[in-house]
Amino acid sequence: MATSILQIENLNKYFGKRQILHDISFETYAGEVFGFLGPNGAGKTTTIKIAVGLLSLDEGDIKINGISIKKDFEGAIAHVGGIVENPELYKHMSGMQNLKQYARMRNGIDQKRIDEVVELVGLKNRINDRVGKYSLGMRQRLGVAQALLHHPKLLILDEPTNGLDPAGIKGLRDILKNLAHEENISVLVSSHLMSEMELMCDRVGIITNGKLIGVKTVEELISSVAGDMLTYKIKVDNSEKAIALMDNVSDENKKIIDETHIEIIVGKEMVDEIVSGIAYKLVTNGVRLSMLCPSENRKLEDAFMEITKNGGGQIA
Amino acid sequence: MLKFLRLMKNEFIKLSLKLSTWIMIIIVLALCIGYSVLCYAIPRYNAGYYTVNSASGYKSEIEYLEDVKPDDWKEQVENYQFLLDNQIYDGWRYGAAQEMFSLKTDNADKETAEKIGLIRKAIENNDWKMYYQYRIDENKAIYTDEEEREVQNWGYKYCLDNNIEPIAGEWKTEVIDELAQAKISAYQAENSPIPLKGDAEREYSTLKDRIKVNEYRLENNIEYIVEDDGLSALLTGDFTFNIWIMLSMGVQLVSTIGLIVIIIAGGIVASEFSAGTIKFLLINPVTRGKILVSKYAVVISISFILLLLMYIIFGFMGGILSGFKDIGASNLSVRNGKVVEVSGFLFMAKTYLLASINMIVMATLAFTISSLMRSSAVAIGVSMFAMMGGSLIDTILSQALKVDWGRYLIFSNIDIVNISQGNSLYEGQTLGFAIAVIVVHMVIFLLTAWDGFVRREV
Numbered sequence: 001m002a003t004s005i006l007q008i009e010n011l012n013k014y015f016g017k018r019q020i021l022h023d024i025s026f027e028t029y030a031g032e033v034f035g036f037l038g039p040n041g042a043g044k045t046t047t048i049k050i051a052v053g054l055l056s057l058d059e060g061d062i063k064i065n066g067i068s069i070k071k072d073f074e075g076a077i078a079h080v081g082g083i084v085e086n087p088e089l090y091k092h093m094s095g096m097q098n099l100k101q102y103a104r105m106r107n108g109i110d111q112k113r114i115d116e117v118v119e120l121v122g123l124k125n126r127i128n129d130r131v132g133k134y135s136l137g138m139r140q141r142l143g144v145a146q147a148l149l150h151h152p153k154l155l156i157l158d159e160p161t162n163g164l165d166p167a168g169i170k171g172l173r174d175i176l177k178n179l180a181h182e183e184n185i186s187v188l189v190s191s192h193l194m195s196e197m198e199l200m201c202d203r204v205g206i207i208t209n210g211k212l213i214g215v216k217t218v219e220e221l222i223s224s225v226a227g228d229m230l231t232y233k234i235k236v237d238n239s240e241k242a243i244a245l246m247d248n249v250s251d252e253n254k255k256i257i258d259e260t261h262i263e264i265i266v267g268k269e270m271v272d273e274i275v276s277g278i279a280y281k282l283v284t285n286g287v288r289l290s291m292l293c294p295s296e297n298r299k300l301e302d303a304f305m306e307i308t309k310n311g312g313g314q315i316a
Numbered sequence: 317m318l319k320f321l322r323l324m325k326n327e328f329i330k331l332s333l334k335l336s337t338w339i340m341i342i343i344v345l346a347l348c349i350g351y352s353v354l355c356y357a358i359p360r361y362n363a364g365y366y367t368v369n370s371a372s373g374y375k376s377e378i379e380y381l382e383d384v385k386p387d388d389w390k391e392q393v394e395n396y397q398f399l400l401d402n403q404i405y406d407g408w409r410y411g412a413a414q415e416m417f418s419l420k421t422d423n424a425d426k427e428t429a430e431k432i433g434l435i436r437k438a439i440e441n442n443d444w445k446m447y448y449q450y451r452i453d454e455n456k457a458i459y460t461d462e463e464e465r466e467v468q469n470w471g472y473k474y475c476l477d478n479n480i481e482p483i484a485g486e487w488k489t490e491v492i493d494e495l496a497q498a499k500i501s502a503y504q505a506e507n508s509p510i511p512l513k514g515d516a517e518r519e520y521s522t523l524k525d526r527i528k529v530n531e532y533r534l535e536n537n538i539e540y541i542v543e544d545d546g547l548s549a550l551l552t553g554d555f556t557f558n559i560w561i562m563l564s565m566g567v568q569l570v571s572t573i574g575l576i577v578i579i580i581a582g583g584i585v586a587s588e589f590s591a592g593t594i595k596f597l598l599i600n601p602v603t604r605g606k607i608l609v610s611k612y613a614v615v616i617s618i619s620f621i622l623l624l625l626m627y628i629i630f631g632f633m634g635g636i637l638s639g640f641k642d643i644g645a646s647n648l649s650v651r652n653g654k655v656v657e658v659s660g661f662l663f664m665a666k667t668y669l670l671a672s673i674n675m676i677v678m679a680t681l682a683f684t685i686s687s688l689m690r691s692s693a694v695a696i697g698v699s700m701f702a703m704m705g706g707s708l709i710d711t712i713l714s715q716a717l718k719v720d721w722g723r724y725l726i727f728s729n730i731d732i733v734n735i736s737q738g739n740s741l742y743e744g745q746t747l748g749f750a751i752a753v754i755v756v757h758m759v760i761f762l763l764t765a766w767d768g769f770v771r772r773e774v
Contacts, residue, residue, distance in 0.1 A: 052599040054774040078601035088592030093333050101329070104322040105600040146596065 002029035005065055005079075005154045005186035006051065012059035013046060013210075020046050022211045024060075028186045028203075030153065033176055035201030036190040043210040044190040045085065048158050051188075052082050065153050078106070081147030082156035087139040091132035095123060095142050098131060099149065106150040117145045121175065137168040144175065155179060156188045161196050173200045230271055234262040234278070235291035242287045248277050263295070323602065323610035324617070331580065331614070340576045341622070347572060348626055352633030355565045360553045369405040391420070402439060407484035409439050412447050444482055448472040467503045471496030474534075487539045495530045498523055518738050525650040532648060532655040542647040542660035544667045544733075558641045562634025563664040566626065567671045573622040574675030574703055581615045581682040582695035585769060589690040594774055604770045608687065612765070615679055623672050627665065667733075674730045677754060677761075678703040684761040688768035706730060714741040729753040 006028040013021040021043050028034040038044045049055040051062050053073055062069045067076040089098045099118070103109040118127050121141040131139065140160060147155055157176070161169045177200065179185045191197050197204060198218055205215040214221075236242040239256045246254055246264065253265040266274045275292065282289045331337045374396045381389045381396075395417050404410050416435040419428050431450075438447040452469050459465035471492055475482055482489045505512065505520045512520050533541065546564025549555035585608070588594040597607060635643065647663035649656055658666075682699035686692060706727035713722035722728055723742040729750035734740065736747045 049774070054595060054598055056771075056773065073603055074601045077599065080599065082599050084595045084599065086592060089596060090330065090333075090593055091591065093330070097329070097333065101326050102596070102600065104326050105319075105602050107319075107601075143596075 002031055004028070005030050006188060007063040007066075008047070008051065008060070009062070010060035011047065011050065011057060011062065013043075013050060013055070014058050020210050021050075022209075024207070024210075024212045026205050026212060026215050028154070028188050030186050031180055031184045032202040033180045033187045033189060033200055035197040035204040036188060036207065037192065037194065037197055037204050038190075038207035039192055042207045044207055045158055046210075047207070048082070048156055048188070048190060049084060052080060052084060052156060053077055054084060078150070079153040080156060081150065081152035081154070082158070083140070083143040083147055083160060084156075084158045086162075087136075087143030089131050089139065089142060089146070092130065094130055095127040095134070095138075095145075098142065099127075099146060102146045103149055109149050113149065117148050120148065121145045122171070136163045137165065137171075140164060140168070140172065144172070148179070152185065154186045154188065158190050159192075160189060161191060161193055169196060176200060229265045230268060231295040232264050232266060232275065233291065233293055233295050234264065234289070235260055236262065236282060237288040237290075241285075242282055242289075245281050245285055245287065246278055248274055319602065320606060320610055320613075323606060324614050327584065327611055327614040331584075331618075337580070340579065344572050344576060344622070345625065345629060348566065348569060348629045349633060351566070351569055352562060352630060352637065355550070355562060356557055356633075356637045358550070358553065360549075360555055360557070369399075369410070371400060371403070371405075374400045395420075404439065405484075407489075408444050408447060408482045409442070410484075412439055445476060448476055452476075464503060464507075467499050470499055488534070491530050491533055495527060495534070498527050498530070502527060528650050528653075528655050529648045532657075538646070538648070540642045540645045542642075542645050542663050544663075556641075557634075558638040559631055559634035559643060560645060560660050560664065562637070563627070563630050564667065566630035566634075567667055569626065570623065570668065570671040570675060571703065573619065573626060573672075574678060575700065576622060577615060577619045577675055577679040578682045578699045578703065579696055580618060581679040582686050582699060583692040584611045584615060584683065585687040585765075586690050586692035586695060590692070598774060605766070608766060608769045612680075612683055612762070615683055616676065619672060619676055619679060623668055627668050631661075631664075670733050673732055673754065674703060674706070677726060677730060677758065680758055680761045680765075684765040684768070687765045702727070710741060723749075724753060726753065726757045 004027045008024055008026055011021050011024040012019065024043070024047055036044050036047070046055065050057045051064075051069070053069060057070070062076075064076040065079040067079070069076040089095075090101070093101070095118075096114070099114050103114055118124055121144050123138060123141050123145065126134070126138060131142065134142065144157070144160075147157070155176075160172055160176075164172065173196075176187050176189065180187045180202075189197070189200060201218060203215060203217050204221055206213045206221075234242070237260065239259050239262055243254055243256055243262055246262075249264050249266065255263055257263055264278075279289060279292055378393050378396050378400075381393050386392075395413075399405075399410075399413060402409070402413075404413050412435050416432055416439070419432050419435075434450055435447065438444070438450065449472075451472050455465055455468050459468055474480070474492060474496075480488055480492070482492070502520065502523050505516070505523070510516075529541070532538070540558075542560045544564050544567070545555075546561055546567060549561055550565055550568075555561050588597055598604060643660075645660045646657045647660060649658065678699045681702060682695045685695035685698055689695065710722065710725070710727040713719050713725070714728065720742070723745055728740070728742060728745070729735065732747070732750060732754075735745055735750045740750075
């Protein structure tokens with residue numbers, strides 16, 4: 001078992017009389033990217049803010065590298081680097097001047113380490129520009145650099161992909177995966193972008209209405225919802241004709257999306273037989289089959305929707 | 317401790333990289349330099365001494381009398397002619413001539429005629445010793461009480477004993493005259509049937525202190541003493557320009573530093589919130605208390621740095637413009653019945669520090685509102701109003717509304733200098749009370765700031 005870095009124990013939080021967090025408990029380990037998923041307003045940011053000391057905790061405890069933030073805040077936070085909400089750094093200062101500010105607040109960071117981190121996040125050429133001139137992606141990178149300065153054991157990023165373009169997201173994802181898997185850092189990432197998390201995370205905790213519903217690996221999560229069924233997308237020249245030919249799939253498991261697209265759900269153990277059967281039938285009956293493939297991008301999204309729909313779609 | 321200094325360094329760097337900080341500081345420094353030149357250039361009566369009498373004045377008086385011919389015009393013309401002939405415009409001879417004229421008016425008996433002759437001779441020979449000896453002899457008859465006679469004769473005797481010729485406008489003569497007067501006033505107060513109480517008592521003790529200081533000046537031959545009289549000098553124009561008067565006039569500008577410090581104090585916490593940078597500040601391994609204290613320490617340090625800068629500018633400008641006249645002068649004050657000599661630089665430094673109390677308190681208020689409301693506009697607005705309008709509020713409450721609880725407000729206690737001199741708007745407002753009120757306010761401000769910053773959620 002990997003070393004446990006962040007331990008959240010029975011966390012309760014109230015804003016006035018309203019309970020925001022209900023008994024949240026989970027752990028993250030060194031060397032993994034932990035995804036913290038939930039719809040807007042579920043309590044992700046609140047949990048993270050408590051973990052980094054921006055909010056107080058009402059009940060429970062948080063331990064970072066075994067040190068309770070209640071008992072030794074400075075000692076615990078010394079192992080954490082993070083970005084909460086937007087990467088809002090000092091706009092009137094350069095990237096380097098910003099990093100030096102944070103370096104002074106932590107122990108044992110020299111210029112060499114700052115340069116190293118700048119290199120890592122790929123800001124070397126723009127580090128002396130004013131942050132006010134940075135794009136969001138560059139600010140996000142600077143935020144990550146700031147979080148990594150002091151070799152933290154735990155890196156906490158709140159909605160890090162917000163507002164980033166696909167290239168930026170990929171760049172960030174590679175950095176985070178590398179940090180976790182190569183440098184053995186425990187990375188906690190919160191997001192409501194399920195497909196993104198699926199590519200980035202090793203484990204996911206799902207939170208809704210202030211309650212943690214479950215912590216699972218990505219594979220477990222998908223199979224727990226989808227079970228043994230797989231979804232296939234089919235593109236033909238005539239949906240009506242094609243669907244009539246699929247007599248080996250029951251009516252509730254096949255549906256016409258539009259004139260040329262059909263979606264079917266098939267059992268895992270029968271998948272080869274059924275799919276090849278459909279292909280053979282369509283082609284031999286003169287239907288032009290141009291695509292027949294498993295649907296990828298719905299996996300985690302569906303799992304997530306499935307799990308959180310208990311909330312009835314109302315904001316808690 | 318090292319980490320705390322690094323936190324302070326962070327705050328200084330954040331401020332120093334803001335253009336607005338430098339613009340404000342440059343404006344105030346330019347204002348100080350301009351103000352120095354202005355203070356130097358304003359019209360003033362040089363040397364602080366002048367007389368209304370002149371030869372042309374006497375002549376026109378004589379012409380007037382001969383023209384209008386009032387009752388005793390012949391006698392008056394004769395008197396003016398005497399003053400004119402002997403060129404008597406001021407000093408002991410003027411006083412002696414006046415005495416002689418008053419004796420002359422009566423139909424003189426033999427004794428009086430002798431006296432007149434003696435005074436006339438003293439004047440004509442410019443023999444001050446003869447006149448002073450005559451005054452001492454005269455007092456023998458007037459004052460039967462020996463102690464009183466000694467007091468009355470002190471000035472004459474001092475001049476005679478030390479062979480100091482009284483010359484109008486000469487500092488020593490002026491000090492002796494003032495001292496002689498003060499000794500007489502003090503004697504009268506001591507022997508008055510009315511008991512010394514309240515204002516009279518305070519006046520008496522001030523008088524005693526002045527006597528001690530002036531005696532010390534004569535003993536140690538000290539011509540110029542440093543005093544905090546810049547404001548009255550500005551208003552009357554009765555001053556000699558030197559470094560000390562410049563520094564004392566400069567104290568009036570300390571509140572302009574107050575403006576800068578309030579703007580900085582009002583923004584130093586609130587701006588972190590409005591820019592969102594507070595989150596990055598607080599997820600560092602530093603407790604919030606340390607961050608807050610480091611920010612406050614920076615506000616206070618900047619106050620004192622600017623105050624020192626202002627002191628240096630006024631000192632430098634005053635020195636340059638006056639050719640470093642009286643640079644070695646000291647302030648004299650009486651402490652525990654003894655005259656204490658304090659170097660002018662130290663005395664002025666104390667004056668500047670006392671003048672900065674208002675700014676420090678108001679900057680603390682701005683700092684508190686800043687961390688409580690997280691809005692720099694409110695913090696700066698309220699504090700500036702309190703600094704500028706404080707004395708107005710004080711006056712309205714105490715003079716117009718005549719409410720006694722006004723004495724507990726910070727505004728009625730902030731002017732430590734005046735209160736220590738007994739010039740409070742409230743009866744019986746002591747220095748100790750004022751200091752206590754200021755301390756209580758500061759503690760409340762800082763605890764509130766602490767609560768707003770350390771215990772609140774972000």
